[in-house]
Structures are given as structure tokens and as C-alpha cells.
Amino acid sequence: MALVRRPGPRLSEGLLTHIDRRPVDVGLAHDQWHGYVEALSDLGWQPVEVEPAPEHPDSVFIEDAVVCWGDSALVTRPGAPSRRGETAAAERAVADLGLRVLRLEGPDTLDGGDVLKIDGRFYIGVGGRTTPGACTQVAELLDVEVIPVPVTKALHLKSAVTALPDGTVIGYPSRVDDTTVFERFLAVPEEPGSHAVVVDDRTVLMAASAPETAAMLRDRGLHAVQVDISEFEKLEGCVTCLSVRVR
Ligand code: CIR
Numbered sequence: 001m002a003l004v005r006r007p008g009p010r011l012s013e014g015l016l017t018h019i020d021r022r023p024v025d026v027g028l029a030h031d032q033w034h035g036y037v038e039a040l041s042d043l044g045w046q047p048v049e050v051e052p053a054p055e056h057p058d059s060v061f062i063e064d065a066v067v068c069w070g071d072s073a074l075v076t077r078p079g080a081p082s083r084r085g086e087t088a089a090a091e092r093a094v095a096d097l098g099l100r101v102l103r104l105e106g107p108d109t110l111d112g113g114d115v116l117k118i119d120g121r122f123y124i125g126v127g128g129r130t131t132p133g134a135c136t137q138v139a140e141l142l143d144v145e146v147i148p149v150p151v152t153k154a155l156h157l158k159s160a161v162t163a164l165p166d167g168t169v170i171g172y173p174s175r176v177d178d179t180t181v182f183e184r185f186l187a188v189p190e191e192p193g194s195h196a197v198v199v200d201d202r203t204v205l206m207a208a209s210a211p212e213t214a215a216m217l218r219d220r221g222l223h224a225v226q227v228d229i230s231e232f233e234k235l236e237g238c239v240t241c242l243s244v245r246v247r
Helices: 025-041 079-095 132-142 212-218
Strands: 002-004 048-049 066-069 072-075 101-105 114-116 123-128 145-150 161-163 170-172 185-187 196-202 203-207 223-227
Touching: 002 079, 002 132, 025 048, 025 114, 025 170, 025 223, 066 079, 066 132, 072 079, 072 132, 079 101, 114 161, 132 145, 161 196, 203 212
Parallel strands: 002 048, 072 101, 123 145, 170 185, 203 223
Antiparallel strands: 066 072, 114 123, 161 170, 196 203
């Protein structure tokens, strides 16, 4: 299963931190969102829609609102105050699925986009939307090993790096603060090539904007499925932010 949330009418007003604003085609964004959900569904992840939040421009980026781990769901407290209202319906959705609901307590903040899970270890980006204290809370609430990682050159840790099914971390070097914190790091030739959703042991979902990286991963034996998410990329979104896998 994967949580998803359809974009609202105010999508084009989404927050921007590292890039300049370009016009967003909201109609095209809706079509791309349906294409993304269909791709996930074709790959075997049953989509579960979180109630829309039309008043929140960034609510389509559901990954930032909740972190799922085993039977637990940690409802975040987003770093951007304008995004905090996104979590209420996400909390209802995970409660309805029967998950154990946990909550990140203020004044700390956490965006799910800063949480990269590799083999049971949680790498958490700090320096942007997520506070060091959130790392301590995640470790205690989910009883996991947390490795705080500096993030100053990208919006979220997973804007800079993600992991392949074998645990190799991929990233576009100029966006990564410190590649040495990861056991195995592989540089990719395109910035959006840093973003992979691991579907299963040999399948990843990637953006259409990273054809060279997709070819590189295919050479490594992976099945790389690509979807066009150009309108979300204009808002600093990527393939990972548009869903949350529920195990
Ligand atoms: C924001 O700045 O919060 C949104 N415009 C983009 C959030 C993307 N989410 C993610 O990378 N996890």
C-alpha cells in the first residue's frame, strides 16, 4: 500500500527555497499525478488516498506529513509553518489503516523528506526543515538507529540522495553536503537522477527528467520505470515526495 494525496487548486503557490518560480500548469499536474499513481499501482502498490487539503498548496507532497515504519506511523511536524495543517488528515488516514500513531512533538520539526531508511538505519537530514531534536525523538519513538546528516545544499535529504534496493546511495554530488557519511555512494549524472523510489529488490521508480541515470541503473540490472512529474519538480518536489509506502 502507499499513501497518496491529490493536488489541490492552489498547487502553483507551493513553497520554493532553492529554485526560482516558474509557471505551473495545474491541469497537467493533475494528469501527471494520476500517471504517477497508476505507475505505483501497476508496480503492485495499492494507492490509499489521504483526504485532500485544497487550502494547502504543498499537500500533494504527502511524504513530508508522515513517516511509516513497520506497524507504526509517525505524524510529523513540518518545518514550514504553512505546511503544519497538512498532517491532521494524514493522521486520520494512518489511524484508519490500523497503524500505531505516534506524533513528533514541538518545538522540534521534521519533514518526511529528510528521512532516508537504509537497512533499518535512519539517515535524517538536519539543517533545513528538520531539527536535531527531531532525530532524538525519532530514535526514541521508533526505537531505531538514527544518523543525523547535514543538509544545506538541497531542500531535504532525499532531494539530495536516495538509496537503491541494494543500499547504495545515489546523489548528484554538488547537492550533497557530505558523501562520506554513506557506506556506498554512487554519483549520478543528473540532479533529478538522485531520486528513486525503491519498489522492490530490482525495481525503482524515477522521474522522466533523468534519462541518463535511468540508463545507468538499467546497466546495473535494475528495472527503472520513469514517470513525468515536471510540474511537481517546478515546486521542488520529486518522485519520493508524492507517496508514502505503508509496509
Ligand atoms: C516545499 O517546499 O515544502 C514543497 N514545495 C516541496 C516539498 C517536497 N517534498 C519532499 O521533497 N519530500
